[in-house]
Amino acid sequence: MRRRLAARLRSNRLSLILADGLGHGLHAHEAAREAVDVFDAAAESDPVRILEDVHPALKSTRGAAVSVATADLDRGLLRYAGVGNVAGAIVAAGGGRHNLVTMNGTAGHRVGRLQEFQYPMPAGSILVLHSDGLSGGWDLASYPGLKSRHPSVIAGVLFRDFSRRRDDVTVVVAKDRPPLGG
Numbered sequence: 001m002r003r004r005l006a007a008r009l010r011s012n013r014l015s016l017i018l019a020d021g022l023g024h025g026l027h028a029h030e031a032a033r034e035a036v037d038v039f040d041a042a043a044e045s046d047p048v049r050i051l052e053d054v055h056p057a058l059k060s061t062r063g064a065a066v067s068v069a070t071a072d073l074d075r076g077l078l079r080y081a082g083v084g085n086v087a088g089a090i091v092a093a094g095g096g097r098h099n100l101v102t103m104n105g106t107a108g109h110r111v112g113r114l115q116e117f118q119y120p121m122p123a124g125s126i127l128v129l130h131s132d133g134l135s136g137g138w139d140l141a142s143y144p145g146l147k148s149r150h151p152s153v154i155a156g157v158l159f160r161d162f163s164r165r166r167d168d169v170t171v172v173v174a175k176d177r178p179p180l181g182g
Contacts, residue, residue: 004032004131004170008043012073015043017050018086018170020065020131022106031061031108039068046070047081048116051107055083058108066107067100067129071121073176078121083111085132091140091147093124099136125176126154133169135162151175 008015019035021028038054045053047068054066065084071077078090082102090098098119105111121127126140126147138158140147146154151173163169 005172006036006039014071016069018067018129022062027062031064035064035066047079048114051081051114055107063106063108076122078119081116083107088129091126127174130171133164133167134171138162
């Protein structure tokens, strides 16, 4: 089984990791799996701390691009840290997209200063994290009604229409509760 992502929801706190091992095949899989295993043991930590644990754990692998997000659903706040060519965005309920900042480097080999960024994630927001196999040119507003669909449907449409086809793709979509009265 390919474990490139994991999620945990506890007390209205959603934690996610997406890991894309460098290259293809077994060695790329092993790097991504190791990153997810570290996350499984530390999912209650903040995103930078998780990346600080992932980085040395991947030293014996070919390395990976990794993003970690924790969403406080009660406060409407997303904390995010990423390294390498993974991408993420928050799509607001009323429209608009805010791309998440990911730092240069490769977990397990060379990373600069790991940094956490915080973003508002109000009720009804959609979080999209994806590997570099998915083009960043997507816009959910181009698909009337799609934002109201199940996250797996949104992920499927993004995969279908924006997969680069020359690389493997991981895309994860998480939705918050709709705003009250919406």
